[in-house]
Amino acid sequence: MVRINDLDPGASPLDYYGWELRRLREAAELSQSQLGECIFCTGSLVGQIETAKKVPTRDFSERVDAALGTDGAFTRLLGLVLRSQLPHWFQAYAEMEAQASYISTYQCQLVHGLLQTEAYARALLTVDHERRADELVAARLERQRILVRENPPVLWVVLAEGVLHQEVGGRAVMGDQLRHLLDFRTHPWVQLQVIPFSVGQHTGMMGSFTLLRFDDDPDLFYSESYDMGHMTANSQVIKERSVGYARLQANALSPEDSAVLITRVMEERYGHQADPDERTVA
Incomplete structure (x- = not known):
């Protein structure tokens, strides 16, 4: 078992979180069990997080901040902790994604993580x-918080129609996922288009990619393979893929017609019924 004295708070955000939790809990003269009672969890869970054996949740962090009077310190630290759990090769992209003002992404296999x-x-x-x-x-859910922050990025997503048909997690999970996509119709900064099968060959068939635009920094192009990500600010790559993305948008259904297609697949393939207002999209 890891002893708290063996933790190096500089080793990782998770170690630092555990080290700080132990330090502030002891400063408050609370045992692990007593703190657990205050935040409605077990003392064992507190101990696992203090020794970096378990990753804290946002709910846990918010309760700890309230119990120890830390003015949101653990909740703010949580973002770094969770980002450190991402694959090492993906972390640099996740940091840039969180800073982008405009995200344009084409996905040919999966619903985008956001x-x-x-x-x-x-x-x-x-x-x-x-x-x-x-x-x-x-x-992954922590990444999505950029969409609900005070100044969210613009997110424009183009999906291949096959993404809607590729069953992930079973019929119920996919039905809920497609309904979730429809919910973004009311989000002021999210736009979603689908490229239907009927388009045939198109410029996105080489694979998924993302373009990030920033207020004060050069644009970035990102793509990934099974175990690595590729990110570049090469101006020629940015130019070519920006034109390619514009062509994808032109080939795709409008956001309104895309919602109609998503609704139809949701109902016919996964047995989920649309709400009345979802049926009126045209």
């Missing part, structure tokens, strides 16, 4: 990372 439901994300991540699924799902 639009995934928890159940959809869990089904995907459990395939190769069953033991770490909880941490990875929490990290």
